[in-house]
Amino acid sequence: MQGLAFRGNDELENSLNQGNFLELLKVLASCNEEINNVMLKNAPNNLKLTSPHIQTDIINSATTEITKAIITYLRDDLFSILVDECRDVSIKEQMGVVIWYVNGFGCVIERFISLVHIQNTSATSLKKGIESLLSTYGLNISSLRGQGYDGATNMRGEFNGLKSLILKDNSSAYYIYCFTHQLQLTLFVAKKHSSISSFFNTVTHLVNVIGGSLFEEIAKCEIKTEQGLNQEMALKRSGDTRWSSHYGTVVNLMHLFPSVIDVLEYIGENGILQMRAQDIVNTMNLVRVSKCHLQVIRENGWDSLLPEVLEFCDKYEIVVLDIEDVYVARGRSRHKSKQLANIHHYRVKLFYSVIDMQF
Structure with a gap:
């Protein structure tokens, strides 16, 4: 009736959530000792009647009975x-x-x-x-x-x-x-009008900027709405092909307009957005900080990394090459390889190269 799927992604016995069907059976068994004695683990032999095939049969049976009632x-x-x-x-x-x-x-x-x-x-x-x-x-x-x-x-x-x-x-x-499809075409044509297109673009930008902040404040009860309406009053992005989604977005925006103004004023006064990923100035600062950290790792990171690697190998009994010995590439004999030490290969060819790729 609620349109919920029966089967879960993981129906194994050690799963924390076996899906609606099995979890409801557990509830039913916990409420009735007589039923619990013949269900799930207590079922005689392998007669649990909980396999995917059985669940599919139950769904099909329910579908048949419901449809029969409609037709009757x-x-x-x-x-x-x-x-x-x-x-x-x-x-x-x-x-x-x-x-x-x-x-x-x-x-x-x-x-x-x-x-x-x-x-x-x-x-x-x-x-x-x-x-x-x-x-x-x-x-x-x-x-x-x-x-x-x-x-x-x-x-x-x-x-x-x-x-x-x-x-x-x-x-x-x-x-x-179909009137719904006509409304979709109406919306499509209406958006060709510059003023209407500008309006919906503005609403979209507004939802992108303020949606997360407003939702968080509602969740914290900082913005009070009528009882039972919080779930319906979230600012959601409108869909490209659904007129009703545009209507819902505009209606919710009207209901939450005073709160929207408060959040916009807060953003204006503090110079921040609700997510750092949406603040381009802050993003560029993070990029610069990341580059500085990478430069420090490139200059000083090898000296601290090598002891950690040697300690790890020693702990798990992994054979370690002599870092001062000549590096030999796979498939090549020692006398054909360039006379480079192992330490040069791993530090310059691998460590430095990976960091340069990050840059």
């Missing part, structure tokens, strides 16, 4: 579909399908049905996926009264788009251009 509630009423396609992390094309319908009380109900893997995003492939899904749940395409997609050619094309292919089978399945 819908009965044979008319409905609409919302469809959008994208790639998952494994680069597989998939299509998300949501149904809309009006319940007995006259309220519009929206229910997510399934993610359908498709071969490609052509209109024909999408239509086959939708027909297969509706058939699986006993829904008839003749009951379809609305289609909501984005404005891509494969979705809204007048002749070969998905909406046209479905309209050929059901002329009552009216197409509606």
Whole structure:
């Protein structure tokens, strides 16, 4: 119900967090002695029923029962579909399908049905996926009264788009251009206006500069907001393709405006930013300090490093070359090597060279 993953990254017995499924089983066992006697370590033989396959079966069973309840509630009423396609992390094309319908009380109900893997995003492939899904749940395409997609050619094309292919089978399945996608286009076009573009750029810079400082003050309770609103009032960067994220950023900025002014005044008076990495002057000072430290190491570091190396080798019984002996490179015989001592090779060719690379 909360959209939490069952399995954890590490489900071994010595793991500090075995994932939601196993951790909840532990809680259940701790609350009921009768259940604890037959669960996890106390399970008879290997009948723990906690393997990844079992967890997947439980998820699939829950999915089936929930979807069955949705379809049963819908009965044979008319409905609409919302469809959008994208790639998952494994680069597989998939299509998300949501149904809309009006319940007995006259309220519009929206229910997510399934993610359908498709071969490609052509209109024909999408239509086959939708027909297969509706058939699986006993829904008839003749009951379809609305289609909501984005404005891509494969979705809204007048002749070969998905909406046209479905309209050929059901002329009552009216197409509606997804309003959310329209807002995204509106935002994209609006940003071409110099004043609006300047406004959002200013907001972005403001969030970059002040976001961390303001969040830290809220966390310390130095900035008081209404009870229960701290999580919603953080200044977050807006996304490039989501109108709602821009709206949320502006709304939160309005709510926190007095605090934003306080933080800006503090920054102005003290000449600092909330992160040193964002202060270019301080960064350059750090670079100069680092160069000075490297120079000191280059001039005096070898004398302190060599005794540490010899001590380490002695502790772990590692054979140490005679540093005054002639250095012999791998694959070369001694008489063919240049007459350089080991100490010269390790100090000049390695130690100094690495520090020079840092410079």
